[in-house]
Amino acid sequence: MIIGLVTEFTKLAHATVVRATTALVVLGISLLCSAMLLAVHTDDPQLAAKLGPLIDPGGWIGYLTVAIQVTGAAGFVGYGVVLSWLFSREFADGTITGLFAIPVPRPTIAAAKLVVYLAWGLITAACLLAALVVLGLANGLGPIPADAVPVMGRQFALSLFTIILATPAAWAATLGRSVLAGIGTTIVILVLSQVSVIAGADGWFPFAAPALWAIHSDITVGPLQLALVVPVVAVSVTLTLHSWQHLQLDR
DSSP states (O other), X not given: XXXXXXXXXXXXXXXXXXXXXXHIIIIIHHHHHHHHHHTTSOSOHHHHHHTGGGTTTOHHHHHXXXXXXXXXXXXXXXXXXXXXXXXXXXXXXXXXXXXXTSSSOHHHHHHHHHHHHHHHHHHHHHHHHHHHHHHHHHTTOOSOOGGGHXXXXXXXXXXXHHHHHTTHHHHHHHHHTSHHHHHHHHHHHHHXXXXXXXXXXXXXXXXXXXXXXXXXXXXXXXXXXXHTHHHHHHHHHHHHHHHHHTOOTTO
């Protein structure tokens, strides 16, 4: 397992797609929210109406609420891209044949990929929250009030939920042997999440529950609904490891 972790970490650390996605998730989301803060001081009533939480309630809570909304969608796609790349690169680069010759079991390699991905995701989530705080201070929001701290917690928690809920992309990328299969699955899940909210499923669709919980404090998303994330992730991880156990070269 140690060999697998070191190898996968080295691949991830030197990958251009991972660096680009990290920058897009951390800097992209934080700079977008920061730019929206600049638009608050506008005399255009139509633009002001579109800014939503930045106007009401405004301040740190409005700023962080907008960040949560952006993270729920953009973050999910970003994490899905990296996970898809991790599990498809062996097929794209033609290195999958070499994995059959080394003594490390293929499920162990897949598990190492998941662990490295999770570690990268945690670091990215922490950096995103830090960037949001720094840019919020730089834009003159002032000291962080006590009532904004729980919103910061929901922002970080949503990032963690988003990281683990992207795991179906790993299985899809393995089955399709393509990064596009994983990314496509990620986008489909995102669309289904939006449809479930519009249809009134509320927190009973596991992929939408964390975002609803984080964005709308007035909407009750109970522990049971959030707990549905666990079996979804468990099934995704199990299917991914099973697929790597039964990989064949003649496909």
